[in-house]
Amino acid sequence: MEILVVGLNHKTAPVEVRERLSIPSHKTGEFLRTMGERGIFNERLLLSTCNRTEIYGVEKQANGAIDAAKRFLSEYGRLDLKTLEDKLYVLRQPHSVEHLFSVASGLDSMVVGETEITGQVKDAYLFAQKNQQTGKVLNALFQRSLRVAKNLRTHTGIGAKKVSVASVAVELAEKIFGKLEKTKVLVIGTGQMSTQVVKAMVARGAQPLIVSSRHFDRARELAAELGGEAVLYAHYEHRMKDVDIIIAATEAPRLIIHEDQARRWMRERHEKPLFMIDIAVPRNIDTAVEKLDNVYLYNIDDLSGITEKNLAFRESQIENCFDLVKAQTGHYMNWLCKEFGA
């Protein structure tokens, strides 16, 4: 009896292949049932995210099961088996166990230490368990993997710092205003990056005001989606009295916020702190505004600089994390030996 992993991820396969084997949650049940009907693995579980598709299985006849799993994936994705095999990895225990612990802890993720994957592993496990696809071995393995992920987060710095521009912006805003529930965030421009940042802030309770000069319909749509208000470009200055955070992200080839303007706003706002985020290139906010008291200006390079520093810190924790993962793999393998004599 052996624990096996057959799969691919962002390191082994390009997006064109990954998208063919990306299995949406509503098809997971059918996918696992079909595998069961074909006798592929005694216990089985599917983990499918945007960056990976992995089948975890338990089987006595490992080689035959691995070949069957590969054929099944090739058939599902309508991909040539030989082409697919180059992108697939097959891991046998204890490497398969170590791999799962690393995946669940975010050590194998594109953004090292991200937490979303832990939730995805948990969901995949609960789904397979509910559909009676797992047994004693995979139940114990996945439950332990979630404990390992939690353990790593507690005892190392792997998840300590934010590594996306949006989350860094939110963290800075919280360092200025505390909770964002009473803050108003004004977004000038409706590009992808500004949308990400404002969504992250709204998720923390901020009230959005969306401004757009060229795409007012899109501003209205975004405002409706986020539960905020769309404001015409010509009118946004009248709202500055109530605004705490400005995100400037227009395609304008010139400055749209000048020092004298910001100085006037600060007087109108009774000098309350103002957080300005300029994620436009070329920049939209005059750098002279950062000299004003209680104004905190960050441009895209400032935010990226922080994320890179934080990512470097996370990467410095990886060695320590792998040591813990290896130790936990050893504990699990000991348990497996005692239970099954494997």
Place this chain on the structure above:
Amino acid sequence: METLTMLWLHTGLIWSAVLAMMLAAMSAGLYLVQSSQLKSKHPGKILLTLPSLDRLDRIHIQSLTTGFVLFLAGILSGLFWAERKESLNEVLKDPRAILSLLTCALYGVVLAFRASALSRGQKIAAGTVLIFFLLLASVFISHNINPVIIQDGSPTRTFGDDNGASWKFLS
């Protein structure tokens, strides 16, 4: 006995005010550190450890207001006591009293600026820290300059006395 109670009240109020002002100065100092970290755009470990600017500002202003009220009450109780001893004029010439009044007035100015929203944030925090040094100087002088000694309602200046006396009460 009534005079002694008044003295205890005065001393208690002044020391409570000093403690509140100490808290205000500490939170104002931390506000300045946090603010400069945010301005530097290279936030370090300190940024993650300290509370938000908003929280520090609230602690700062609440303790400053409390300290100011206690300080004012302390000064008024002292003046009231001196007036009852018919030595108000002399006490008002005491450098400690003058410094205390000046400190209290400066705290009042800082609070007025903050309350009227003419200024806030870094400038107010810096003001609180600076005035706290004045308050410390005031406390230091209080312990190193002999005060007015009141004897049967007849005040006598005692600068240069070697008796190390603080307040003396003779009924």
